[in-house]
Amino acid sequence: MLGxxxxxxxxxxxxxxxxxxxxxDGNLDQEKINQFRNQDNNVSKLEKPLNRILFGAAxxxxxxxxxxxxxxxxxxxxDPQLDRKELKKKFDDYKEQGQIKFVTFHQSFSYxxxxxxxxxxxxDNGQLSYEVKDGVFKEICNRAAFKHVSEVYIDKEIDxxxxxxxxxxxxxxxxxxVEFTVFNSSGKGGISVRTTTQNEIVISKxxxxxxxxxxxxxxxxxxxxxxxxxRYIKAELDEKFSDNxxxxxxxxxxxxxxxxxxxxxxxxxxxxxxxxxxxxxxxEELSVTLPYSKEEFSVxxxxxxxxxxxxxxxxxxxxxxxxxxxxxxxxxxxxxxxxIEIEVEGVNVxxxxxxxxxxxxxxxxxxxxxxxxxxxxxxxDRSREHLSAIFKQKIIPQLQEYFFDDWAKINMVLNANGMxxxxxxxxxxxxxxxxxxxxxxxxxxxxxxxxxxxxxxxxSFSKIIKH
Numbered sequence: 001m002l003g004x005x006x007x008x009x010x011x012x013x014x015x016x017x018x019x020x021x022x023x024x025d026g027n028l029d030q031e032k033i034n035q036f037r038n039q040d041n042n043v044s045k046l047e048k049p050l051n052r053i054l055f056g057a058a059x060x061x062x063x064x065x066x067x068x069x070x071x072x073x074x075x076x077x078x079d080p081q082l083d084r085k086e087l088k089k090k091f092d093d094y095k096e097q098g099q100i101k102f103v104t105f106h107q108s109f110s111y112x113x114x115x116x117x118x119x120x121x122x123x124d125n126g127q128l129s130y131e132v133k134d135g136v137f138k139e140i141c142n143r144a145a146f147k148h149v150s151e152v153y154i155d156k157e158i159d160x161x162x163x164x165x166x167x168x169x170x171x172x173x174x175x176x177x178v179e180f181t182v183f184n185s186s187g188k189g190g191i192s193v194r195t196t197t198q199n200e201i202v203i204s205k206x207x208x209x210x211x212x213x214x215x216x217x218x219x220x221x222x223x224x225x226x227x228x229x230x231r232y233i234k235a236e237l238d239e240k241f242s243d244n245x246x247x248x249x250x251x252x253x254x255x256x257x258x259x260x261x262x263x264x265x266x267x268x269x270x271x272x273x274x275x276x277x278x279x280x281x282x283x284e285e286l287s288v289t290l291p292y293s294k295e296e297f298s299v300x301x302x303x304x305x306x307x308x309x310x311x312x313x314x315x316x317x318x319x320x321x322x323x324x325x326x327x328x329x330x331x332x333x334x335x336x337x338x339x340i341e342i343e344v345e346g347v348n349v350x351x352x353x354x355x356x357x358x359x360x361x362x363x364x365x366x367x368x369x370x371x372x373x374x375x376x377x378x379x380x381d382r383s384r385e386h387l388s389a390i391f392k393q394k395i396i397p398q399l400q401e402y403f404f405d406d407w408a409k410i411n412m413v414l415n416a417n418g419m420x421x422x423x424x425x426x427x428x429x430x431x432x433x434x435x436x437x438x439x440x441x442x443x444x445x446x447x448x449x450x451x452x453x454x455x456x457x458x459x460s461f462s463k464i465i466k467h
Contacts, residue, residue: 048073049328050276053258053307056332058398059371062308063256065332066102067091070252073304074099098143098214102254103136105261111135111268116292131219132292137253137270143214144251144300145280146234154212157233157240158205162191172232174224182229193225203229212237250302258307263320273299275326311367312402335372342378344387345458347465349375355465356395359413360402368402370395388455391419396450407448417463418454422446 054062054069067087071078074094082090094100103109111117112135119133134142164170166184173179178196182203185192191203207223211230219227263271269288272278278286279301287298307327334357340350357369374394378386396419399410411420424446454460 048304050279050301050303051274051305051307051327052330053309053327054330054332055309055311057312057334057367057369057371058310059373060332060334061371061373062310062332064373066254066256066306066308069306070094070100070254070304073250073252098140098251099249100252100254101136101140102256104256105258105266107260107262109261109266111266114138114266115268115270116290118292138290138297140251140253141297141300141303144249144303151213153237154209157237158208158212161229161233161236165191170232172228174228175219176224180225180228191229193229201225208233250304251300252304252306255305255307257310258323259309259313263323267323270297270299271322271326273297274305279303333366334369338372339375339378342375342382344378344382344461345384347387347458347461349378349387351465352461355415356413359415363409363412364402370398374398384456384458384461387461391461392450392455408446411448415464417460419451419460420448421451422448 052069054065056062068080071087071090071094072080075090091100095102103114112119114135114137116132116134116138118130120128120130122128162184165182169181169183171179171181180196181194183192183194184190185200185202191205191208193201193203195201203226207226208230211223211227212234267274273286273288276282277284278299280298281301285298287296289295290297305327334353336350336354336357338350339353340348342349353370353372353375360366360369374390377390396410399413403409407420407422411422414420
């Protein structure tokens with residue numbers, strides 16, 4: 001429904017469908033439709049909601065566009081006009097730095113993968129232990145909550161710490177409360193610890209620095225002493241640098257196929273905390289005690305969540321209501337205009353996709369339109385053979401799934417262009433013992449088959465658009 005009018009139309013044959021498509025073109029203001037669907041398409045001008053979901057039919061570029069959306073959040077110098085390769089390189093750089101994380105939901109994905117859970121681990125001696133490990137969401141929240149001081153200052157603070165222990169040994173505690181002594185044994189800037197059993201262990205500066213650059217409550221690679229030293233140095237940095245002195249960084253978690261996971265099971269109590277008004281620093285800030293680590297946890301206001309959702313896989317009404325309420329939805333419709341300059345032996349591919357989708361909207365709904373991404377490879381190979389392969393391997397199988405093998409409707413979408421052929425059932429040959437009073441049933445039944453030779457002629461594709 002667009003505007004204030006809604007129509008319920010029954011299409012019984014191909015001629016009626018053709019007339020309806022002509023009426024459709026003449027009565028809908030395409031400029032207004034594009035404005036309605038694409039009003040937020042310019043990502044550089046987007047208001048930046050903390051939680052958003054890009055939704056649309058398969059092949060409309062949802063995952064492709066997460067790169068633009070993520071860069072518009074994390075990169076203050078983001079330029080949407082940059083070449084795609086440059087944008088992808090920037091995206092990969094931020095991903096490598098830990099400012100962007102990408103994950104795909106599926107039926108086996110759980111709370112333990114997303115927030116935290118108990119994991120079995122072995123040390124260098126093969127000793128088995130069970131530790132609480134952070135999930136992907138908690139990891140990125142820990143990074144976002146950390147004061148992001150320049151790496152130069154981190155190096156200086158580590159050097160200051162070495163100078164301190166060169167003069168006086170320091171007594172620190174591990175995460176489990178075991179005391180140990182830190183000292184400079186080499187006299188040349190080295191860091192060593194002395195355990196309660198008087199064993200001396202050299203600690204790598206790199207391990208300490210990694211904890212400061214990538215903070216975590218988890219002990220990595222059994223580096224309990226490095227973690228404790230890094231925690232001490234972090235406290236020193238927090239005292240020296242106020243919030244105004246530190247660099248403000250945004251972090252993005254991209255969740256592909258967000259509607260394929262069990263949302264209630266994956267988010268758990270976190271579903272409340274991602275709401276704008278419940279974030280850290282908000283008036284209604286909330287925190288929860290996590291079930292495994294027993295830590296108080298809240299979601300920083302500089303963590304952004306971008307989800308993608310295939311609307312033909314599950315309608316919006318089927319998505320968890322608690323999730324829908326906390327997300328802004330951005331539609332990603334098919335864009336035939338991106339294909340308008342592609343012609344294959346005189347057939348305009350943009351026009352081809354536009355007509356096909358108009359028929360699908362009439363016969364089914366807009367959630368099951370064909371995405372433009374299916375045809376983007378024609379930019380490199382504009383041959384009829386390649387176009388035929390796209391139809392055989394992508395378009396027709398997709399239509400089969402959408403229409404539940406209702407070949408008569410698929411034939412209507414293709415405008416009876418000859419790619420499909422109906423064969424009447426020979427009752428006497430297949431069902432010789434069936435009574436003749438079932439004759440009416442058999443007259444209505446048809447089997448369909450692909451006409452391979454039709455894909456060899458460009459005229460078959462022209463007929464999809466016109467007679």
